[in-house]
Amino acid sequence: MLDLFFGPYALTLLFLVAINVTLAGSLNLITGYGGQVSIGHVAFYAVGAYTAAILSTAWGWSFWLTLPAAVVVSFAAGVLIGAPSLRVEHDFLAIVTLGLGLVVQGLALNLEVTGGPYGISNVRRIAVLGRTLGPWGHAALAVGLAGLTLFLVHRIQGSRVGTALLAIREDALAAEVTGIETARYKVLAFALGGTFAGAAGALYAHYATFVSSDSFDLAASISMLAMAVVGGLGTRLGPLVGAVLLTLVPELMRFTAEYRMVLYGLMLVVMMRCLPRGLLGRSAIRTGG
Amino acid sequence: MTRNESRAFRLRSTVIGLALAVAAGGIAAAQAPDIKVGVFGPLTGPAAADGNGCLYATQLAGDQANAKGGINGRKVTIVSADDQAKPSEGIAAVQKLVSRDGAIAVVSCSYSGATRSAAPVAQQAKVPMVVAYAVHPDITRAGEYAWRIFSLGPVQGHAIAVMAREDGKAGRAAVLWAKNDYGESISTAATQRFTALGGQVVLSEPFALGDKDFTTLLTKVRAATPDVLLVVGYYNEGALLVQQARRLGLTMPVYASDGLSAPKFVELAGTAAEGVVVSAATDLTSSLFKAFAQEFEARHKYVPDSVPSHGYDAMLVVLEALRRGGASADGVLKGLGEMKEFTGVNGTIVFTPEREIRTDQSFWKIQGGRFTQYKLVPYDRVK
Amino acid sequence: MGALPQHLVNGLTVGSLYALLAIGLSLTYGVLRIIHIAHGAVYMLGGMISYTLMVRFRLPPLPAIALTLAACAGVGVVFERWAYRPLRTAPIIVTLISSLGLLLMVENLARIAWGPLTQPYPQFVSLRVYALGSVIVTNLQLLVLALGLALMVALQWCLRHTQVGLATLAAVQNPRGARLCGIDIDAIALVIFAVGSGLAGLAGILEGLYLTSVDPSMGQIFGLKAFVAVVVGGLGSIAGTMLAAYLIGLLEALTAAYVSAGLRDVITFALLVLVLMVRPSGLLGRRVDRA
Numbered sequence: 001m002l003d004l005f006f007g008p009y010a011l012t013l014l015f016l017v018a019i020n021v022t023l024a025g026s027l028n029l030i031t032g033y034g035g036q037v038s039i040g041h042v043a044f045y046a047v048g049a050y051t052a053a054i055l056s057t058a059w060g061w062s063f064w065l066t067l068p069a070a071v072v073v074s075f076a077a078g079v080l081i082g083a084p085s086l087r088v089e090h091d092f093l094a095i096v097t098l099g100l101g102l103v104v105q106g107l108a109l110n111l112e113v114t115g116g117p118y119g120i121s122n123v124r125r126i127a128v129l130g131r132t133l134g135p136w137g138h139a140a141l142a143v144g145l146a147g148l149t150l151f152l153v154h155r156i157q158g159s160r161v162g163t164a165l166l167a168i169r170e171d172a173l174a175a176e177v178t179g180i181e182t183a184r185y186k187v188l189a190f191a192l193g194g195t196f197a198g199a200a201g202a203l204y205a206h207y208a209t210f211v212s213s214d215s216f217d218l219a220a221s222i223s224m225l226a227m228a229v230v231g232g233l234g235t236r237l238g239p240l241v242g243a244v245l246l247t248l249v250p251e252l253m254r255f256t257a258e259y260r261m262v263l264y265g266l267m268l269v270v271m272m273r274c275l276p277r278g279l280l281g282r283s284a285i286r287t288g289g
Numbered sequence: 290m291t292r293n294e295s296r297a298f299r300l301r302s303t304v305i306g307l308a309l310a311v312a313a314g315g316i317a318a319a320q321a322p323d324i325k326v327g328v329f330g331p332l333t334g335p336a337a338a339d340g341n342g343c344l345y346a347t348q349l350a351g352d353q354a355n356a357k358g359g360i361n362g363r364k365v366t367i368v369s370a371d372d373q374a375k376p377s378e379g380i381a382a383v384q385k386l387v388s389r390d391g392a393i394a395v396v397s398c399s400y401s402g403a404t405r406s407a408a409p410v411a412q413q414a415k416v417p418m419v420v421a422y423a424v425h426p427d428i429t430r431a432g433e434y435a436w437r438i439f440s441l442g443p444v445q446g447h448a449i450a451v452m453a454r455e456d457g458k459a460g461r462a463a464v465l466w467a468k469n470d471y472g473e474s475i476s477t478a479a480t481q482r483f484t485a486l487g488g489q490v491v492l493s494e495p496f497a498l499g500d501k502d503f504t505t506l507l508t509k510v511r512a513a514t515p516d517v518l519l520v521v522g523y524y525n526e527g528a529l530l531v532q533q534a535r536r537l538g539l540t541m542p543v544y545a546s547d548g549l550s551a552p553k554f555v556e557l558a559g560t561a562a563e564g565v566v567v568s569a570a571t572d573l574t575s576s577l578f579k580a581f582a583q584e585f586e587a588r589h590k591y592v593p594d595s596v597p598s599h600g601y602d603a604m605l606v607v608l609e610a611l612r613r614g615g616a617s618a619d620g621v622l623k624g625l626g627e628m629k630e631f632t633g634v635n636g637t638i639v640f641t642p643e644r645e646i647r648t649d650q651s652f653w654k655i656q657g658g659r660f661t662q663y664k665l666v667p668y669d670r671v672k
Numbered sequence: 673m674g675a676l677p678q679h680l681v682n683g684l685t686v687g688s689l690y691a692l693l694a695i696g697l698s699l700t701y702g703v704l705r706i707i708h709i710a711h712g713a714v715y716m717l718g719g720m721i722s723y724t725l726m727v728r729f730r731l732p733p734l735p736a737i738a739l740t741l742a743a744c745a746g747v748g749v750v751f752e753r754w755a756y757r758p759l760r761t762a763p764i765i766v767t768l769i770s771s772l773g774l775l776l777m778v779e780n781l782a783r784i785a786w787g788p789l790t791q792p793y794p795q796f797v798s799l800r801v802y803a804l805g806s807v808i809v810t811n812l813q814l815l816v817l818a819l820g821l822a823l824m825v826a827l828q829w830c831l832r833h834t835q836v837g838l839a840t841l842a843a844v845q846n847p848r849g850a851r852l853c854g855i856d857i858d859a860i861a862l863v864i865f866a867v868g869s870g871l872a873g874l875a876g877i878l879e880g881l882y883l884t885s886v887d888p889s890m891g892q893i894f895g896l897k898a899f900v901a902v903v904v905g906g907l908g909s910i911a912g913t914m915l916a917a918y919l920i921g922l923l924e925a926l927t928a929a930y931v932s933a934g935l936r937d938v939i940t941f942a943l944l945v946l947v948l949m950v951r952p953s954g955l956l957g958r959r960v961d962r963a
Contacts, residue, residue, distance in 0.1 A: 008414065012384040016377060037765060084945065088952040091764055094707065095903040096948050099941040106938030109468065117469045121405065121427035208380060209409050210427070214402045215376045218896070222772055229769050251381065254371065261333045261373075261780040268773025269755050276762040333780060335889040337788040468934045495934035499893060501883045504682040505928040508675050525790045525887070532884060536801060537808055557792050557885050 011135035015207065017247045018142035019200050024227035024239035025149040026196035031225070032234035033157050034189030035169030036085050037094040040101030041224045044194035046108055046216035047077045048201025053120040053211045054113060063126040063206045067199060074198020075191050082190025086183050101221050108213040119212025126206045138207050145203060149196045154236050156192065165189055230271055232278030241279050323366040324616045326351065326607055327386030329379065329407065330398030332371035343398030343421055343600030344369050345589050350604035360611045368392055372403040379403030380410055387414040394419070394610070394621040396603045401425035401470050408435045417610070417621045421603040422596055425470045429644045436625055436644040438603050442471060445546060445568050446478025447671035448650035449519060452566060453544045454486040456664060459517035461491045463510045465530065467522035468495040475521045475546050491515050496526060503530045507537050517541050523548035528557030535561040542566070551594030555658055562655045566663060569653045571598055571635045573662050578634040595635070602633035647672070677807045679929045680922065685813045685882070687921020688820030691914050692875035693898035695827060696868020698913040701902050702844035703860055706756055706767040710774035712895020714869045717778070718744050718876025719793070719886035720786055726794045733796040737877060741870045748869025752861050782888035790887040793880035812882045819878065823871065824914055831910070836863055844908045904944055906957020916955055
């Protein structure tokens, strides 16, 4: 019975849940607090994962070097991908980010540096003081990253940046008039959110030791969004609840065999019908439209 | 609390309660004393046809072994896990099989991405994994626990080129290939070998999986005036591609990879499939294959293609390893190591020290709407 | 130059299928502001249901098509009543997630009902191939093109000359104003879901006929591209949506022809992003106030 909670399988699930918490939590900064609808969050996850995989295999960098590199590169990607939010808004922004997500996946499949259709194998495992991490170590790292993401997103939300984002979300024009540089904060939301997702990507690449473009499809973007929305956009712990629920429920529904994804879909529709603000959502959220 | 809020609260509690109940149900199901062999593959999602077909075949092999008294008197049970052909799901699926379900060997019924991600999991758990049909070259490099019973892409690519050049007497070839590791590895080798044999590849173009309209690519083919068309892909795209080629008036011979060696290809392409030569690992005329196909069709009401037949062989290899080495993960590994040669429904394979196989490459030709045994390219010529 | 006319014909034919699918999306999006990605599932059902009626129940093509269109319209109405109407005031992300849930449900149920394999579609229009100089055109391509254009003209006429059409146009341009004028948005929603879903079903049938096969996964990417056409075309502009659908079809054919088929989707989506950057409200869209 103990094995159920501490065995390798439970630790694998814990790792995947924690990665999803990080992804949903960072998307919450962009979409929940920032009000910028993004259906391309997977792009940052991919950028982080490929940065780590390339540096690890080409130059033999360890995770402790690729992680900061992935953070820097995904921050830059956040600025690039966030830039369109200055020109387009709401549903148009949703489609632009969706397009950018597909472009990033397509590039990963076609470029030589990303290994094309083969992806990148043999990414170095994570070692601490010369010892390769086991399932416990990986799970602890992922949980640490998830906790840090939720904490920092919370701190950002409580800071001047957060106040500015809130103002922009509620009324961009009024925010602009009161002297908030909306452009800067919009892009900053994308860049910061992208950074956490990129860090998650780097951790995943070293954990799985293999990255390929089929991990970074549109379905992954939408599932991140679903986690954030089901938990409650713009809430502190919503992404945690949403990611835990939407990762574990399909996993635990394995016994329903081919009905697994049918039930998952049904759950999404019913949840949105009954709790459109998410499990933890209380105040009405406004994200355009 | 307003009426709406209390309603929301009730719903919220119900949803969480339901999730917990589902969790408890999932935990309660498991455990039994037989020898457990894990099978993972895409059981849901767009790739579900291959995952399920392969799973059925492993179950068939397991049931047949049990009907003959099992392995040294112990019954074999198959435990399956869905990976939706996604890499991260592959990790979770195999981890569940080896650590929760107690599988002492694993058969991969999945594609490259999920299998490549799952290989280190099996390696770390020290549970042997036998790969039925995923072709990514790095899978077996995960370590001594990863084995494969399917030819690597280049072997097939070389064989297709040899056939096109010698059987088709072609000087100019156009290659259309699926944009994934399977398509890229086979088409690259085919292009190299075709050129090395003195031919010229006048066009090489990838297409995306799921594409249905190939008229644009075929218009390019027509402009390049090849003598022969090489198609590297799977039956869904392959059937439409060949059909549209014939519609556009392209009459040159077609040589294709084993992804097209499925009855479904003929069904979808109709008369356009006539005369197409496909690579196939399986000897259609062997009595082993016929017996397998008959039994499979009786159970599942459709004719198995090379995906189930390789799932079946992968399971037979595991069963044989169990018999030789004993009912433990180490035993299976030992048994695999001892098994230099194995004859299954796809023919005879020889394991290399890299845990890959050597085998001759068969070719089938579609005549009168049926696959017929056509020619054989021996392994020495295509390695 | 030589093959260019051929590539144009190929691109326009696919664009026609995108357009048929996009009409429904353009209307539902225009009136209700929902990203209805489950529209692709209706398109898939159009292909699968008509296949079943003709092959399993041996119905002749015309009644089979009529029944299929009715069934698809019915599915659309059920979607709207069950999954979208309760979310009328919810933000667009909530309806997007709900729509994703619908798509997953319907697609996976279809895989269970019909099996995941591709099925050959009955070819009830026998193929004719015409060679116009170096350009090869089939009667199926002409059928798809003609039907697409005819339906678009008919739809535009209905929108401008019928009561429901005018009310719909009003609702597209200004949902709140339309409501103030006493236009029943719920009634319009049912009509546009029925019509849009019927057209999606027709597109599914035409794809089966033109590309000779149908399968339970055929809706995903098609639905997505149709939606992109809606946004690129411009909010509330049905003509813009059509234009964008044909442009996407052409763009795909030309990238596959002159760049690489492997890079087709990358280039298509990158150009769409660029178009929106240059014209943030789409090709023929006007800035519309948030409702």
